[in-house]
Amino acid sequence: xxxxTLIIFFSFHLILVFFxxxxxxxxxxxxxxxxxxxxxxxxxxxxxNRFTDPYYILTGINTGYGFYGIKTSSKKFLRLTxxxxxQNLIKFDRYFGLTTSNGVSRLNGYAxxxxxxxxxxxxxIEKDSLSQKKDADVIKFRKNYVTKSMKxxxxxxxxxxxxxxxxxxxxxxxxxxxxxxxxxNSKPELYVIQEGFYSxx
Amino acid sequence: xxxxKVFTLCNKTDKISTTSYTKSKFLFFFRIMVSFIxxxxxxxxxxxxxxxxxxxxxxxxxxLIILQSGYFRYLYPFYQFLKDQQLIEYFYSGAIYxxxxxxxxxxxxxxxxxxxxAALILQLIIFKSFSPFNYGYDNFLTMSLxxxxxxxxxxxxxxxxxxxxxxxxxxLNYQRVIQIHLAIAYLFSGVAKALDSGWWDxxxxxxAIVSVDNSYYTLSPLILILAGIGTVLLELSYPVLMYFRxxxxxxxxxxxxxxxxxxxxxxxxxxxxxxxxxxxxxxxNLDSVAKNKIIDVETA
Numbered sequence: 001x002x003x004x005t006l007i008i009f010f011s012f013h014l015i016l017v018f019f020x021x022x023x024x025x026x027x028x029x030x031x032x033x034x035x036x037x038x039x040x041x042x043x044x045x046x047x048x049n050r051f052t053d054p055y056y057i058l059t060g061i062n063t064g065y066g067f068y069g070i071k072t073s074s075k076k077f078l079r080l081t082x083x084x085x086x087q088n089l090i091k092f093d094r095y096f097g098l099t100t101s102n103g104v105s106r107l108n109g110y111a112x113x114x115x116x117x118x119x120x121x122x123x124x125i126e127k128d129s130l131s132q133k134k135d136a137d138v139i140k141f142r143k144n145y146v147t148k149s150m151k152x153x154x155x156x157x158x159x160x161x162x163x164x165x166x167x168x169x170x171x172x173x174x175x176x177x178x179x180x181x182x183x184x185n186s187k188p189e190l191y192v193i194q195e196g197f198y199s200x201x
Numbered sequence: 202x203x204x205x206k207v208f209t210l211c212n213k214t215d216k217i218s219t220t221s222y223t224k225s226k227f228l229f230f231f232r233i234m235v236s237f238i239x240x241x242x243x244x245x246x247x248x249x250x251x252x253x254x255x256x257x258x259x260x261x262x263x264x265l266i267i268l269q270s271g272y273f274r275y276l277y278p279f280y281q282f283l284k285d286q287q288l289i290e291y292f293y294s295g296a297i298y299x300x301x302x303x304x305x306x307x308x309x310x311x312x313x314x315x316x317x318x319a320a321l322i323l324q325l326i327i328f329k330s331f332s333p334f335n336y337g338y339d340n341f342l343t344m345s346l347x348x349x350x351x352x353x354x355x356x357x358x359x360x361x362x363x364x365x366x367x368x369x370x371x372x373l374n375y376q377r378v379i380q381i382h383l384a385i386a387y388l389f390s391g392v393a394k395a396l397d398s399g400w401w402d403x404x405x406x407x408x409a410i411v412s413v414d415n416s417y418y419t420l421s422p423l424i425l426i427l428a429g430i431g432t433v434l435l436e437l438s439y440p441v442l443m444y445f446r447x448x449x450x451x452x453x454x455x456x457x458x459x460x461x462x463x464x465x466x467x468x469x470x471x472x473x474x475x476x477x478x479x480x481x482x483x484x485x486n487l488d489s490v491a492k493n494k495i496i497d498v499e500t501a
Contacts, residue, residue: 003372010378017382021389029396057272057325060343065386067337069393072405075412096252096260102242103249105468106334107260113333117269145269152261179407179422188411188418 017061019046024064032071035123074174076111077190080154083166090164096153114171115193118146150196158200170195224371225357226487231379232354234478235345236308239320242338242471243301253331255293263330270332279326296323307349310359317349338472345475348379379483384440387456391436400429410466417466428462435459443484453484 023046027037048056056062082090098104121142128135150169158167172190246253252260259266263280267273283289300323306316324346328339348354352375355361399405403425410417435442435455442452457477464473481487 006373010373014378014381014385018385021385025389025393025396028393053271054275057275057329058321058343059347060340060345062271063337063340064393065389066393067390068405068409069390069400070397072397072399072408074408077413098249098252098260100245100247100249101468102245102471103252106246106253106331106336109336110334145265149261149265152265156258156260174408174411174413179402179404179425186418187416188413190413 013059013061016046016052016056019043020048020056020061020063021065023047025066025069028064028066028070031123035127073112073115074188075108076115076193077108077172078111078114078153079170079172080157081168081170082158082161082164083168084163085165087166090161093157097157111171114146114149115173117142118171118194121146146194147196150194151198154198155200158198165200166197167200168195168197224374224376227376227482228352228354228356228371229358230487231345231352231478231482232307232310232313232349232359234482235342235349235475236304236320238471238474238478239324239342239346240301240304240308242342243304245471250297253334254297254327256289259331266331266333267329270329272329272332276326276330296327299323300327310355310361311364313355313359313361314350314353317346317354321346321350336469336472338469338475341472341475341479344382345479348375352378376483379479380443383479383483384443387436387439391433391439394429394433395437400433402426403429405429406432432459449484453480456480 023043026040026043030036030038048062053062077094078096080093080096082093084090095104096107098107121139124135124139124142128139150171154167154169158164171193173193174188175191251258264277267276280289283292300320303316303320303323306312307320321343324339324343328335353371356367356371361367394400394405397405399408403422406425406429407418407420407422410420435452439452439456442448457480460473460476460480464470
């Protein structure tokens with residue numbers, strides 16, 4: 001009996017894995033190309049919802065399997081600039097107190113997360129301008145989230161630097177974004193997606 | 202009538218999921234490698250844990266880290282409860298030490314199922330507390346620890362076996378679960394990549410690997426195009442290649458090479474390691490590994 005219970009359990013579990021993979025692939029494709037998510041009733045049954053959410057989290061299957069698929073974006077970086085009272089450069093920092101390669105790799109992942117967050121907010125703004133600005137509060141909240149996150153990212157380090165009075169946090173991306181645009185194997189340049197200038201006080 | 206039909210269906214499924222594999226070696230290999238990778242990865246992050254998982258002076262205030270994540274509704278009440286009970290000071294270091302101890306218990310196979318469950322819960326609490334800093338490895342580790350809870354991974358070559366003298370007959374081919382899970386993962390990964398023109402013209406590979414900290418931008422576009430097309434084709438055809446015995450060993454070598462390249466070019470060492478372990482556990486012949494023959498797959 002235990003054997004059949006296990007077979008039923010794993011069959012159900014793998015069906016959820018399959019539909020999670022299917023749903024995230026369809027959602028990823030549609031949201032990138034059409035700026036919305038399709039509403040297919042059959043697929044919705046197996047979609048992660050607030051009732052099934054704990055199971056998905058506990059089993060780790062609350063993820064897609066795109067792995068740089070649909071639309072691969074170039075690497076993102078965060079840079080912190082320390083400035084003195086006359087706003088002269090003291091030094092740069094890209095690691096925000098992280099010292100291991102594992103930690104730095106995760107920080108770059110966070111930079112991509114912020115960049116995606118900004119891009120999604122931009123999509124929401126475009127969508128909202130067509131729908132009588134229903135999402136104005138959500139947009140404001142999302143913008144504040146990025147501004148506050150960038151402010152907090154630099155604050156502890158800037159405070160610890162005695163001569164630092166101001167600091168700047170930049171979210172950067174690599175350009176060019178197309179391989180054919182690379183000229184003479186020159187090192188890729190960086191472009192600022194968003195930046196924040198803050199006072200230490 | 203209905204129960205008879207369910208029983209017949211179970212019998213049919215059972216035939217699919219039962220083979221002559223050396224299941225005990227699969228369970229042993231999976232347990233050892235998952236716990237080993239988890240320990241190494243956690244040790245490699247140890248110096249930075251105070252920046253990511255600590256009561257004060259983290260890289261961002263913890264509420265801000267989890268605010269936009271799907272875990273906010275679980276973690277926020279949890280941390281509020283700890284604050285109310287004045288346990289927050291002890292919790293962080295307690296969670297870290299308990300997690301490491303649970304992983305060592307899992308590695309040695311002592312109270313294996315309880316250790317795997319404790320490791321799973323603690324891994325979720327620790328890593329989801331800085332979820333925007335998570336990546337694919339963290340999810341695959343959660344899945345792996347979940348399978349360590351469900352699979353009888355502590356029944357063989359373990360301290361549990363030495364102490365409790367289990368007489369346990371494996372009832373199911375658990376390896377099949379990992380095989381199907383991997384086939385689904387690679388299929389959708391292949392589909393997602395095939396839908397992006399960048400994977401056919403080298404752009405996506407270039408974007409994935411190029412950084413201001415390396416010199417991969419000097420790679421020839423031809424290499425990037427071949428790598429992109431090769432990845433798409435391998436991932437798309439993974440379920441078919443792994444199903445047939447003749448192509449399985451070649452596909453396994455190709456997948457291991459692909460993940461080794463990901464480790465080298467993208468620096469995703471832990472992710473690559475856990476994917477290689479899943480692939481070897483699922484499709485490698487662990488009997489042959491023991492006899493110094495790396496791949497010699499038996500089943501079809």
